[in-house]
Amino acid sequence: MTPEQYLKTEHAAEFRSEFRDGEMFLRAGSDRAHCGIVTNIIGELRQQFRGRPCQGFSSGMRVRVNAANYTYPDLVAVCGPQEFLDAEMDTLLNPGLVIEVLSRPTEAYGRGRKFELYMGIVSLREYLLIASDRVHADLYTRMDDGRWILTSADGLEASLSLESVGASLRLADVYEKVEFTAQSTPAV
Numbered sequence: 001m002t003p004e005q006y007l008k009t010e011h012a013a014e015f016r017s018e019f020r021d022g023e024m025f026l027r028a029g030s031d032r033a034h035c036g037i038v039t040n041i042i043g044e045l046r047q048q049f050r051g052r053p054c055q056g057f058s059s060g061m062r063v064r065v066n067a068a069n070y071t072y073p074d075l076v077a078v079c080g081p082q083e084f085l086d087a088e089m090d091t092l093l094n095p096g097l098v099i100e101v102l103s104r105p106t107e108a109y110g111r112g113r114k115f116e117l118y119m120g121i122v123s124l125r126e127y128l129l130i131a132s133d134r135v136h137a138d139l140y141t142r143m144d145d146g147r148w149i150l151t152s153a154d155g156l157e158a159s160l161s162l163e164s165v166g167a168s169l170r171l172a173d174v175y176e177k178v179e180f181t182a183q184s185t186p187a188v
Contacts, residue, residue: 003067010062010070011088019070020117027059027072030101033132036178037101038074041130041169045077048167054079056165062091063098065117075099077165078123094123096164101130115140119148125164135175 001009006019017024030038038058045056056077063071064085077097085091098118100110110129118127119142127140127148139151139160153160156172 003070006070007085007091011090016060016062016072018072019068021068031103031132031181033178033180034074034101034103037130037132037174040174040176040178041075041099044169044173045075045165045167049077049165052079052166054165054167055082057092060090063095063121064091064093066120069117071114071117073098074101079165095121096123097126097128097162098124099128099130101132103132126162128160128162128169130174133180135171137169137171137174 001019001022001024003019006017006024009024010017010019016027018027019025042056042058045054049055054077056075059072059074061072061076063073063076065071070091073095075097076092076095076099078092078095081094083093085093100106100114102110115127118124125142129138129140131137135154135156137153137158137160139153139162140148141151141163142148151160153171156175159168159170161168
């Protein structure tokens with residue numbers, strides 16, 4: 001399948017699919033913890049973006065990674081002018097921050113191949129991975145020389161500074177009212 005065929009199919013589809021090297025992949029479903037985390041982060045960023053030229057988008061915003069790869073991150077944010085693929089304005093080209101909420105089935109892909117793909121986005125400054133089975137986050141920050149530096153945060157008292165969008169996230173806010181499954185650690 002070509003990228004053009006994918007985009008035409010995706011515009012008419014009822015369900016969202018990612019596109020990787022000529023193949024479409026249906027997006028995985030989300031559980032209650034995942035949805036709660038995404039909602040909490042959207043709320044926190046929205047408050048911090050007020051009066052600033054920054055905007056966050058939830059998983060409905062497609063991101064073009066390169067000509068052969070399109071994804072739907074859980075959250076994406078950009079400060080300043082937004083660049084889109086076309087007049088549909090549903091495919092963002094210049095994210096500064098990408099956030100993925102990881103579950104056990106998606107963790108290896110999110111930390112591995114998906115991160116490799118995201119590294120190719122010139123505008124991307126930070127990649128934040130949030131665990132949905134425990135209180136933990138990993139923030140990868142691109143340095144001026146192209147290296148990526150990892151900052152990890154554990155526990156409800158921890159916080160992370162998101163310099164790419166001039167915001168910060170306290171894990172107590174990220175995990176507020178999130179209930180984990182029986183196999184994981186309980187939260188607040």
